[in-house]
Amino acid sequence: MLSPADSGVEELVLNLVLWLKLAVEASGALVIGVGVLFAGLRYLQRCFEPGMAQYNAVRLSFARFLALALELQLAADILSTAVAPSWDQIGKLAAIAVLRTALNFFLAREIRDTEQAEQPPAR
Template identity: 55%
Template sequence: MNAFFTLLAQAESLRLPAPTTAFARTEDTVVAAVQWLKLGVELVGAVIIALGIITAGGLLVKALAARRTADFTSIRLVLARYLALALEFQLGADILSTAIAPSWEQIGKLGAIAVIRTALNFFLSKEMQEERKQSGDEQNVVERGMKE
């Protein structure tokens, strides 16, 4: 019996971390990693928006300089494609946020944002389809803009 108490005393002296402490550290690491990933995905979305604005802005300047106002619809389609792609990335970032949201209130807010972004993307896609039918593909504008 004395050997048992000796082993018990030795085990207690090791002071292994409690399972909850190890879990908390792992959870903190996962939360931090997801937050960084979310930030990266949001950054990609923002860069796509910036590229779309620069591209559409350049095409707009060229169209105005050449007095081709008929190209405006096609230029809108170029910008709309960039915005639709960026919205997909922003929605992905929202989904990542729900994985680490600590409260139902936060999950509710993220859900509302996701619904709004999904609706925006849906209506943007519908508008793009309708404008494509009316004006043809915007590639013609891009190609003309690059040749001039």
């Protein structure tokens, strides 16, 4: 009976995971690019309006794009650990994943806190 390595299935799965990782990373970069364009357009539309609320609205919408991009990049890191051939690479991926998770946590908390601060108090 052939092993997965001998039959070429292992290499096929490895290549598929690498292509999927690349697609997920590219999606994360695309989300950031779209977020920058969207935030820039919203900023230009609102820059002539007075008040800080317009700035916070633009900032929060961009933060949502960044949070989504961080999630996608973290997903790509998880895929990378599936095919990482050495403990050194796994360690580096783990460090990157921890940093991205922490960034996403604090970004989500800031979004939540800012949204709560902008809501009118309940009666």
